Amino acid sequence: MNILVTGGAGFIGSNFIYYQLEKHPKDKIICLDALTYAGNLDSLKRALSEPNVTFVKGDIADRQCVNTLFENHKPDIVVNFAAESHVDRSIENPQLFLQTNIMGTQVLLDGCRKYGITRFHQVGTDEVYGDLPLDRTDLFFTEQTPIHTSSPYSASKAAADLLVLAYYRTFKTPVSISRCSNNYGPYHFPEKLIPLMISRALHDQSLPVYGKGENVRDWLYVKDHCAAIDLVMRHGRVGEVYNIGGHNERSNLEVVKTILKELDKPQSLITYVTDRPGHDLRYAIDPTKIHDELGWLPETSFDEGIKKTVRWYKENRSWWQSILDGEYRNYYDKMYGDR
Ligand code: NAD
Numbered sequence: 412m413n414i415l416v417t418g419g420a421g422f423i424g425s426n427f428i429y430y431q432l433e434k435h436p437k438d439k440i441i442c443l444d445a446l447t448y449a450g451n452l453d454s455l456k457r458a459l460s461e462p463n464v465t466f467v468k469g470d471i472a473d474r475q476c477v478n479t480l481f482e483n484h485k486p487d488i489v490v491n492f493a494a495e496s497h498v499d500r501s502i503e504n505p506q507l508f509l510q511t512n513i514m515g516t517q518v519l520l521d522g523c524r525k526y527g528i529t530r531f532h533q534v535g536t537d538e539v540y541g542d543l544p545l546d547r548t549d550l551f552f553t554e555q556t557p558i559h560t561s562s563p564y565s566a567s568k569a570a571a572d573l574l575v576l577a578y579y580r581t582f583k584t585p586v587s588i589s590r591c592s593n594n595y596g597p598y599h600f601p602e603k604l605i606p607l608m609i610s611r612a613l614h615d616q617s618l619p620v621y622g623k624g625e626n627v628r629d630w631l632y633v634k635d636h637c638a639a640i641d642l643v644m645r646h647g648r649v650g651e652v653y654n655i656g657g658h659n660e661r662s663n664l665e666v667v668k669t670i671l672k673e674l675d676k677p678q679s680l681i682t683y684v685t686d687r688p689g690h691d692l693r694y695a696i697d698p699t700k701i702h703d704e705l706g707w708l709p710e711t712s713f714d715e716g717i718k719k720t721v722r723w724y725k726e727n728r729s730w731w732q733s734i735l736d737g738e739y740r741n742y743y744d745k746m747y748g749d750r
């Protein structure tokens with residue numbers, strides 16, 4: 412089987428490539444990635460030494476590049492991780508999100524139509540459902556929850572999902588979509604909550620918590636997400652959406668305090684800063700469908716996953732330190748300077 416993994420030099424994509432190499436060592440993997448600020452070939456170092464992994468630098472919205480790739484590598488499955496993924500950046504520059512997340516998905520779908528594939532899998536997000544109230548812990552996102560987006564990021568991801576479903580209905584393209592809650596684990600870019608807090612705490616720097624830190628996210632260890640995507644793209648029903656999450660809800664403040672405890676650092680590092688505009692209150696996934704149809708269940712508890720993640724960041728300092736020493740320094744000053 413030839414598998415085209417777009418965005419494979421990013422956080423989840425790189426973890427997914429390692430998962431594939433372990434689980435399906437005979438499959439061939441072609442990674443297409445534009446190597447934006449979030450893409451990092453260091454994350455794929457081990458994978459790129461394998462004979463069945465090929466890396467192609469290119470933009471999913473570049474039709475010629477995508478078509479050439481289809482002609483040269485004849486993928487059976489296309490799994491699309493490539494995206495602009497950070498909500499805060501989408502508030503600064505929405506246009507780029509529309510270009511990559513919507514137009515890029517459309518170019519990939521056209522490639523699938525033109526050259527034929529057995530499955531196009533879109534890696535979606537629970538953010539397309541909007542948010543849930545903090546005081547209604549009985550409510551969860553199901554696949555029937557209406558799309559109700561808050562940020563330019565989530566609006567672009569929702570548009571991409573709708574296009575994917577339109578290609579299924581109109582052109583019979585064999586598609587599937589998964590919508591996952593917040594991931595954490597190795598190779599997570601240090602602009603996102605968990606790696607940001609770990610890397611800053613390791614430097615004894617202040618930890619910028621938005622608002623009162625009451626917002627709730629449903630955290631899933633990245634390897635469990637990779638296992639779920641693998642199941643859906645190989646065995647999930649065509650034309651279907653599957654929610655992925657592990658009932659692991661935590662307020663941001665709880666997460667930050669857990670990290671501080673794990674690192675033996677003082678709570679005085681916590682600094683409350685101006686809230687994110689349009690900040691979603693609570694995400695919580697109901698994963699009944701993927702459990703019932705495909706037998707998926709997460710294997711890593713939050714307590715175990717956060718310990719592993721903190722250990723990984725301690726043992727792989729050079730991976731994130733080189734990011735912090737680069738262009739990221741300007742990003743942090745710009746985003747947090749006046750907050
Ligand atoms: P990431 O930002 O870490 O990685 C994105 C990757 O896509 C990078 O390697 C980047 O270089 C590449 N990329 C960006 N634009 C591209 C383009 N035009 N062409 C080719 N490559 C391009 O993101 P992530 O956190 O790994 O998320 C991967 C996917 O999973 C995204 O679609 C995201 O919406 C979705 N998702 C993420 C989470 C999460 O918690 N991180 C949860 C649910 C869904």
Ligand code: DAU
Pocket residue numbers: 496497498499535536537538591592593594602603604605607619620621622624626627628663687694
């Ligand atoms: O739910 C899935 C989504 O999870 C994915 O689709 C996105 O790609 C991914 O980035 C993530 O989105 P969030 O906005 O939830 O993740 P982020 O790590 O940016 O923020 C998590 C929470 O922490 C959120 O409530 C905002 C808060 N936060 C974040 C940052 C960066 C802070 O309090 N301080 C910060 O500095």
